Amino acid sequence: MSEPVLSTHGLRKSFGALTATDNVSIDLRRGEIHAIIGPNGAGKTTLIAQISGSLASDAGRVELEGRDVTSLGTEARARAGLGRTFQISALAMEDTVFENVLLGAVGATSGAWALFRSVIHDRNLTDHAMQALERVGLAGAHRTRCADLSHGQRRQLEVAVALTLRPRLFVMDEPTAGLGAEGSRAMTAFLDGLRVEAPILLVEHDMDAVFALADRISVLVYGRIIATGTIDDIRASEEVREAYLGEPA
Amino acid sequence: MIGERYVNGAVLIGLIALPLWALSADEVFTITLTTRAAILALAAVGLNIALGIGGMVSFGHAVFFGLGGYAMGILAFHAQTFSPLDFGLFALPGTKSMPVIWLVATVVSAFAAWIIGLLSLRTAGVYFIMITLAFGQMFFYFAISWGAYGGEDGLSIYVRNSFVGLDTLMPIQFFGLCFALLCLALLLQWRLRRSPFGLALNAARQSTERVQSVGLNPRQLKLLAFVISGAITGVAGALFADLNRFVSPTMFSWQLSGELIILTIIGGVGRLMGPVIGAAIFITLEHWLGGLTDFWHVWLGTILLAIVLFWRGGVIGLLTGKEGPHV
Amino acid sequence: MQKILLTAAIAAMLATPALPETKVGMITTLSGGGAGLGIDVRDGFMLAIKQSGRDDIEVVIEDDQRKPDIAVQLADKMIQSEKVDVLTGIIWSNLAMAVVPSVTAQGKFYLSPNAGPSQLAGKGCHENYFNVAWQNDNLHEAAGAYANTAGYANSFIMAPNYPAGTDALNGYKRFFKGEVANEVYTQLGQTDYAAEISQIRASGADSVFFFLPGGMGISFLKQYADSGVDIPVVGPAFSFDQGILQAVGEAALGVVNTSQWNKDIDNPANAGFVESFQAEYGRLPSLYASQGFDTANLLISAVEAADVMNAAAFRDALRAADFDSTRGAFAFGTNHHPVQTIYVREVIREGDVFTNRIIGAALENHSDAYAVDCSM
């Protein structure tokens, strides 16, 4: 097996007395979707923040394609190829859908230090942005203000912005939340095809999506990984059953 | 509702038509008032880049206004007293040339904005408001006690500085200069807003995480915006000093920082012409209400309160029926 | 050139209606902090205009809000739009410095009812600039002279850290022959003087000189009286004026201060002024009111003697100062600043009202230190 695209080693973060993540070591391999599941408050969002760099870890390391990025900030990790989508949309709500993907295109290509070039007259940028919108099926809504989008559309837009970055891997926090049955199926199908482009670390509550997509699953409970493996491994794990259902082993 | 483009055009036409009318009607003072409005508008265009696009509530923009003013005051003072400007190691002559003064004002205020921005952008929210206010107060008290250039008395420059080919003492010609610079700054803001930089800065105001997650550094974006903003306000300060032929520490006062914010809000924050409309209204109110009653501040306060509570988009928001960006 | 002037004069004569109007622009502080001074100057000035019964003097009054840039703007307005001939009214030195040079450079007259910055008395003096109050240093110099006669040998001196403050301390030191125990600059607008009072207590001085105009003086005097320090205090009239004395209260009682005017100066003009001011406005006149009143009377005397359109004649008429001043004798020095007697006053209580009475003269026929620099 080739070297993992992403790996964490002993990540830990505590807020006062509360330990949100504890000794988390996971990896993400080329071509796979690795889902992280766990009950509410298990530390999933904290883990994502640590991996993407918006939260500094108390201990542990994060490596992207073998390179230690622990000391880098969010934007440096994004430039190193980490494409992230947010659970609670972090979109520029006053801007249009198109402007949001355009921002991704700017970040991925020229950077923002061109002060006088018109961004909408740059075909490279606009094509790049439009492509991403088309792929998630939002092209028709490109003039809509983000604030006027449905929750599901915001999820799609989050994914589209991440696509513009052409990342080496995706880190997605609940991309199917709020999509409804129909939308959820479409998003699942889309992500299914995406894994060949770049592997996905997926945090998800929707178990149907997880079982449909995940090559491997890690279960996070009280900040610790209690099991990692294929769907069948996890189904068979007594620890997981105990943690989830409270059944004694 | 009216398209914003038409509102913008009407404002510019009005701004140039009023002094031309005044010239023909021999209402010289109206020209002076319009010039004052244009200069305040220029200062507020600077602020608007930081405040309206970048979301930085700077309560210390008077620093740059004052620095521009003192750049003019000090250079012209040395020119009018024929004394060199002594830097210890070397000395430079003063100057009465406006372009040189503007250049110095730009550089000095950009540099100050860089330092202040570097330190202040470590904080956010209320803390940012307060630390910029603190920098304003530092400069204010320094200027008051800096005896070499007049301290609280300020510096009087007896003759307005010169610009090649123009008689700047003619009010209409000086207005023309100020108007041209205002248009230049508006053009700059318009281009900036449409550039990749403007797009990213505008996004940084709304969501820091979003900008970071596409690999851009919001703090650096904001810092550059703050520097550009400070530089423009600095040039406005130099013009303001030239309009009055006088500089004093009141140019550094927190009330002035407040007024710049106020007129930006009145016009419409983040809108291209917001500062211009705001300045026009502010000057009109000051002049007209001030003439009606000694207690005009009560009415100014009431109007301001009404705008904040009921017309969040400012005048442009009211005219176009579209709410502007939130800061 | 002369020919053009002549034609202009003839044209003016032909066009002139029966009464030549003199238009006066008054720029003064009527709102915000310090409005009391501007209001007094205005009221004194308008009282004199009213008493003269003249309808050929028109006064335009505007509020400068104590902001230099507003004052400059108003001066532009008065000249460009109102077309006034004479300007007056500014209270503060920094505003005067912003306005006066450009006003006189444009050929207008300026009569100062209060501020007298040194720059305008020395090298920057101008034939169209007349100061009817004092050169800024005058009252401080008088305080220094008084300190000598009172036998003080070691003074603690204090003023805010701005140019007028520096001038004040220099003015005092110019006449004071004793030693200076300590020289302290306070913050402009400072309200708490505990630290300075402690320094005074520890300084071993035998007298305190302070220049703290407006609210600063009120704060200092109240705190000083309460501190139990009993070193005698002397200061210029600004902190002991009618307007603020009531706010200081007993703390000021007996304090010695220097002034070119007081309501008990014994002459008919002054008696008439004090009585009519009280009748008109229902309060005792202040120093500033007397200055406004004198300024207006100087103007009226010049209007009576010459036409303002004839600048040279009008200037001569102003220079003659042929009016009954509330201060008694009044004359201008070579730099158009007053040559006058500066009195020593003491704060007393008359019934419920705190006021001053004259206890002697500090300097007689006093000019100023800058007149020699004025080449006029």
Added chain:
Amino acid sequence: MRASRAEPGTGKRLMPSILIIEQILNGLQFGVMLFLMAAGLTLIFGVMGLINLAHGSLYMVGAFAAAWVAGATDSFILAMAAALAAAAAAGALTEILVIRRLYSAAHLDQVLATFALILIFSEGTRFVFGSFPLFLDVPQQLSGSILLPGGIQYPLYRLTLIGIGLLVALGLWLLTARTRIGIQIRAGENDREMIAALGVDITRLYTLVFALGAGLAGLAGALVGAIQSVQVGMGEPVLILAFVVIVIGGIGSIRGAFIGSILVGLTDTLGGVFLPEFFKLFMQSDAATQTGSALASMAVYILMGIVLIRCPTGLFGARA
């Protein structure tokens, strides 16, 4: 007590330790008065998330009410009660009419609206009371100075101010830590919806907190008004210092406001006294006095800058 003076001309001077202690007391007293202002500001920000620039106006309202009542009744106690009541009432009224519309608004809107309130309050007061300062004096019983151990002569009134300030600080601590209202206040700080869900009338609670903050400001205005000048605009310099205080202490933290007040009070007072003396060690006396005074007037702002650069949310700031 005489200050010893070294060779004339050098301007060098020794600072007797008694003077230093006296200056520390002065700084303490100044700080304690700032605390009365800052406590209200920080409470209002902590609970309601509101920046209230008009807090200085309430300080002024307190001073004017006290001066007016003292003039009419000659009673200092009544004057203080009037100051508290007037400022609290003015605060409650403003809260009901204006402020409560601003809680969910952006900081910028709050700054502007409360700036507008300053204009209205200031000119309104001038309209009612005129442009001349009012008279308010230290009560007979508290005038004069007393001898402290160590031979320090110190004004009794200022000692009383220190005492009152410390009492208020203690009271506020008891209020927030021990009482039902305090628990509500602290809950409101953390979660508006939760407290509403608990069945507490949040609207009334907010009005109450605002009135409390306003009352404290009014009390400070009246207490200080007795030794200063009661005039329009008196609140603004104090307001800015109070903001410096709460920013240094961390906005929303009463403890931070207390420590910040003392720090600012001491820095301002001691800086004003010792910086000029410090510069006299190696500069001409005149120049040293001027430079030192200039630097002293900037000192608290420099302090604030340093604190914020080191801890961007103040010393006891809640959010990181």
